[in-house]
Amino acid sequence: MNMAFKQETFRDDYTYHNSAEAIRRFPFPFAEDEYMYSVNIEQHNGGEPGSVFEHAIDVDEHYVAECEDRRIVLEDDPNRYIALPHMMDAQWDMVELVMESLSRDYPDLFQLTRDGDNWHWINQPLGIDQKFVFGDEATLPMQPCEYITRQVQGDWIILDQRDDDLFADLGMVTSQADWSMAFDAGMSFKEWHGPVPQANELGIFDRALKYLLHLQYGSPVRRLNWTMTINPRLDTSPENYPFWGPDNVSVTPDNVGDKVHLRVELQALFRLPRSNAIAFSVRGYLASINDLTTYPRWAKRLHRVLTNLHPDLSEYKGLDNYRQMVIDHLAPMDDGEELALGTQPE
Amino acid sequence: MERGYWIRSKPLYDSLVWKQKATGHVVIAQGEGGIAVLKLFQQMCPREPITLLFADDASTSKNYADIIHTLVPEGVQICDSEQAVLDKLQAQLPNYLMGTQFYVAGSEAFIWDVLAELKVYGVQDINVEKELSGTLARSVYCVHCKTTDRDVHHSIHQCSGCGRHLFVRDHFSRRLGAYMGVMVDAEEPGNIPAKEEIYP
Numbered sequence: 367m368n369m370a371f372k373q374e375t376f377r378d379d380y381t382y383h384n385s386a387e388a389i390r391r392f393p394f395p396f397a398e399d400e401y402m403y404s405v406n407i408e409q410h411n412g413g414e415p416g417s418v419f420e421h422a423i424d425v426d427e428h429y430v431a432e433c434e435d436r437r438i439v440l441e442d443d444p445n446r447y448i449a450l451p452h453m454m455d456a457q458w459d460m461v462e463l464v465m466e467s468l469s470r471d472y473p474d475l476f477q478l479t480r481d482g483d484n485w486h487w488i489n490q491p492l493g494i495d496q497k498f499v500f501g502d503e504a505t506l507p508m509q510p511c512e513y514i515t516r517q518v519q520g521d522w523i524i525l526d527q528r529d530d531d532l533f534a535d536l537g538m539v540t541s542q543a544d545w546s547m548a549f550d551a552g553m554s555f556k557e558w559h560g561p562v563p564q565a566n567e568l569g570i571f572d573r574a575l576k577y578l579l580h581l582q583y584g585s586p587v588r589r590l591n592w593t594m595t596i597n598p599r600l601d602t603s604p605e606n607y608p609f610w611g612p613d614n615v616s617v618t619p620d621n622v623g624d625k626v627h628l629r630v631e632l633q634a635l636f637r638l639p640r641s642n643a644i645a646f647s648v649r650g651y652l653a654s655i656n657d658l659t660t661y662p663r664w665a666k667r668l669h670r671v672l673t674n675l676h677p678d679l680s681e682y683k684g685l686d687n688y689r690q691m692v693i694d695h696l697a698p699m700d701d702g703e704e705l706a707l708g709t710q711p712e
Numbered sequence: 713m714e715r716g717y718w719i720r721s722k723p724l725y726d727s728l729v730w731k732q733k734a735t736g737h738v739v740i741a742q743g744e745g746g747i748a749v750l751k752l753f754q755q756m757c758p759r760e761p762i763t764l765l766f767a768d769d770a771s772t773s774k775n776y777a778d779i780i781h782t783l784v785p786e787g788v789q790i791c792d793s794e795q796a797v798l799d800k801l802q803a804q805l806p807n808y809l810m811g812t813q814f815y816v817a818g819s820e821a822f823i824w825d826v827l828a829e830l831k832v833y834g835v836q837d838i839n840v841e842k843e844l845s846g847t848l849a850r851s852v853y854c855v856h857c858k859t860t861d862r863d864v865h866h867s868i869h870q871c872s873g874c875g876r877h878l879f880v881r882d883h884f885s886r887r888l889g890a891y892m893g894v895m896v897d898a899e900e901p902g903n904i905p906a907k908e909e910i911y912p
Contacts, residue, residue, distance in 0.1 A: 558721070563717055604894055607855075
């Protein structure tokens with residue numbers, strides 16, 4: 367893994383870019399030529415060395431820049447972090463989950479020393495050295511979940527479990543694909559998935575909810591989801607739609623390879639031990655069409671998936687303005703060769 | 713979007729029906745919700761203690777307050793505003809027993825104002841009987857500036873907070889008691905569809 371952290375932006379001049387290594391480990395989500403929603407949940411207990419699945423929480427070359435982008439979003443709109451009052455146990459669970467995972471998996475970058483409830487946390491990439499008392503809010507500069515989710519990539523939504531349902535009662539959401547934590551806070555599982563087309567008809571939410579209600583501590587799970595984003599923008603929130611909406615109509619046949627990004631979400635779910643809540647992490651990876659087409663296998667696969675995509679999904683994911691341009695751009699790279707099952711680049 | 717598609721966060725409202733297992737009944741209504749109250753008491757008058765909080769509204773098609781007075785034997789409290797009903801409810805909630813059942817009728821904004829009061833005491837909205845009466849007006853939350861406008865009859869709606877023209881989605885937040893409004897011309901500024909009265 368390339369641990370030289372990039373100085374880059376996800377807004378304005380968009381200096382974000384992937385190293386060759388980052389492209390190679392990109393979690394390309396399409397194992398087949400057609401895509402439809404499925405529950406597609408698998409165990410999240412480690413993956414191939416170097417892959418984004420290797421560790422519970424992946425830290426990559428974009429870590430420092432993504433934390434900075436989160437800071438900018440929160441400065442402008444503090445409500446991207448929402449905590450309902452009954453979630454304090456879950457907040458401390460989050461502190462433990464993130465600090466233990468990062469210090470275990472990246473000991474050169476993060477160190478945690480525990481002496482009873484006296485904890486000492488060192489985050490070298492962000493220059494943080496914090497002693498605090500676990501369980502005592504007053505010993506941290508802000509609420510525990512806000513404190514720790516400012517130091518990790520991806521959005522985090524903490525789901526309270528009661529009445530055989532899951533409620534989005536705590537969350538840090540600054541890099542979302544067009545949904546609002548401030549609006550969805552307190553919603554049940556089916557309510558916050560309300561707008562998703564087709565999936566209800568397939569019974570996906572019923573099955574996924576039933577599965578998640580039985581998620582065990584120590585046995586996290588994951589799935590991939592995807593959409594497309596114009597420019598490498600993390601904050602494609604409904605709140606800021608007035609600012610990124612115009613980008614959706616800025617794609618031309620000349621800039622399509624640079625501008626259009628595949629945005630893949632690695633969604634992982636962890637049962638939390640004190641609160642019995644579930645931490646739901648949504649970690650976005652961005653790769654431009656040009657990044658992806660460095661691998662001919664991915665170019666062919668993506669061409670077919672986009673061509674075959676159900677029109678409702680295309681509309682819901684907001685691809686209608688530019689999907690055909692991407693297909694036309696990829697068409698010359700697709701010789702029709704039969705591709706075996708699998709997401710691998712080569 | 714194809715036919716058959718609906719957003720699951722959109723609340724569905726039913727007719728008020730008495731719940732048989734109850735230590736008491738609290739009926740809370742506003743304006744044209746009066747007709748729902750009358751329908752309820754025409755089903756029967758329950759044995760358990762009754763409280764009825766009604767916000768009278770001079771503009772309703774009938775004088776529900778008078779009819780309610782003749783039909784409901786006890787616990788009737790007529791107020792002259794929604795806020796007065798909410799204040800009374802808030803003051804009286806600590807007195808109600810475990811097992812009290814709640815019934816709410818009126819505009820959607822009123823229903824969710826009441827549910828917000830009940831929620832403080834742990835009453836979940838799925839356990840409350842709700843009937844939408846008199847109007848389909850919506851409360852709309854501007855996702856951009858976080859202003860909530862009540863009594864919205866049109867989509868497209870111009871936000872009173874930021875002036876943006878909002879498309880009103882069917883996506884509903886029970887916590888905010890409002891539908892999501894999203895800027896309609898973000899991609900092509902100035903391209904604003906005509907507004908239509910679809911929530912009369």
